[in-house]
Amino acid sequence: MELRKQNYEIIPIIVDVPSNLRTINFFLVKAKESLALIDAGLDHEACWNALLETLQKNGLALHDLTEIILTHNHIDHVGLVNRIIADHPIQVYAHKNAIPRLKRDRQFLEMRVEFFSKLYEEMGCHEAGRKQVDYLKESIVKNRKLAIQAEIIPVESSHLDFQIVEVPGHAPDQIALYDPKHRWMISGDLLIQHISSNALVEPDSFGRRMPTLLQHKHSLEKVSDLPLDLVFPGHGVFIQDPKDLINKRLKGIEKKAEKIMNLILNGVTTASGLAQAYYGNKYSEQFSLVMSEIIGHLDYLEFNGKIRKEMEKGVWHYSINKE
Numbered sequence: 041m042e043l044r045k046q047n048y049e050i051i052p053i054i055v056d057v058p059s060n061l062r063t064i065n066f067f068l069v070k071a072k073e074s075l076a077l078i079d080a081g082l083d084h085e086a087c088w089n090a091l092l093e094t095l096q097k098n099g100l101a102l103h104d105l106t107e108i109i110l111t112h113n114h115i116d117h118v119g120l121v122n123r124i125i126a127d128h129p130i131q132v133y134a135h136k137n138a139i140p141r142l143k144r145d146r147q148f149l150e151m152r153v154e155f156f157s158k159l160y161e162e163m164g165c166h167e168a169g170r171k172q173v174d175y176l177k178e179s180i181v182k183n184r185k186l187a188i189q190a191e192i193i194p195v196e197s198s199h200l201d202f203q204i205v206e207v208p209g210h211a212p213d214q215i216a217l218y219d220p221k222h223r224w225m226i227s228g229d230l231l232i233q234h235i236s237s238n239a240l241v242e243p244d245s246f247g248r249r250m251p252t253l254l255q256h257k258h259s260l261e262k263v264s265d266l267p268l269d270l271v272f273p274g275h276g277v278f279i280q281d282p283k284d285l286i287n288k289r290l291k292g293i294e295k296k297a298e299k300i301m302n303l304i305l306n307g308v309t310t311a312s313g314l315a316q317a318y319y320g321n322k323y324s325e326q327f328s329l330v331m332s333e334i335i336g337h338l339d340y341l342e343f344n345g346k347i348r349k350e351m352e353k354g355v356w357h358y359s360i361n362k363e
């Protein structure tokens with residue numbers, strides 16, 4: 041693969057990880073006047089060493105980095121930022137919605153805990169929900185040190201040689217860096233070859249729930265419409281001609297929604313009940329992930345007029361829309 045073009049060069053950093061993500065990918069973008077880091081891996085030695093080795097192999101050093109751009113706020117994409125800016129302060133760019141999350145703004149995080157507390161009660165999760173909420177509360181204090189120490193600058197609609205495309209869904213602040221000239225894109229976790237990306241339920245900055253699966257679907261459709269030959273994902277192998285994979289992911293949403301609708305037909309009415317029926321043990325093992333999947337697909341079905349919901353004793357009950 042020839043990544044060297046006149047204006048700039050993309051230098052991938054690929055770190056194997058012992059999880060279903062397989063690899064953590066982040067990227068150097070080397071131009072005449074700049075050396076940008078797109079995403080910053082996990083805060084662990086393997087990522088740090090991979091960054092240093094890749095720089096060295098290309099005749100570069102840490103102090104040559106001129107800026108960091110983050111595709112979204114998740115810890116496996118921002119891990120090395122504090123180490124890098126402790127070496128020398130450089131500008132850190134991200135979507136504006138990433139800022140309270142990256143700065144671990146206390147007021148925002150407390151609002152987020154409230155949001156999940158109410159959501160899980162309304163979805164009928166009871167004990168499992170309260171356990172997750174306790175975990176989130178503890179994380180506010182425990183993860184304080186993970187706050188990004190730099191001032192974060194909202195990225196604009198174009199940056200370096202890239203158009204910045206908003207692709208929310210997996211995260212509310214997810215962006216992709218798109219180069220229409222070379223028809224390639226650095227896309228965060230929008231599209232991964234070997235697993236489907238989760239659209240994680242999140243509140244917006246006012247504490248309102250965002251329809252994250254609908255956003256994710258819309259982001260996939262938006263990217264599918266772009267002239268695009270190559271995608272550099274945040275995990276796994278690079279994706280050539282991504283249209284087929286995008287179609288597969290879109291069909292996957294459809295299929296899962298159908299299965300969930302069948303469960304509702306069979307009398308399972310709450311999101312919590314559906315999550316347990318659909319995912320079994322995974323319900324308690326990967327609670328927040330599983331609830332995001334179920335709630336997202338319920339949103340999707342509701343949006344399409346297939347189902348409706350009614351509140352009974354503080355819990356939403358879903359039923360098939362017969363009209």
Ligand SMILES: [Zn+2]
Pocket residue numbers: 112114210211229
């Ligand atoms: Zn992510």
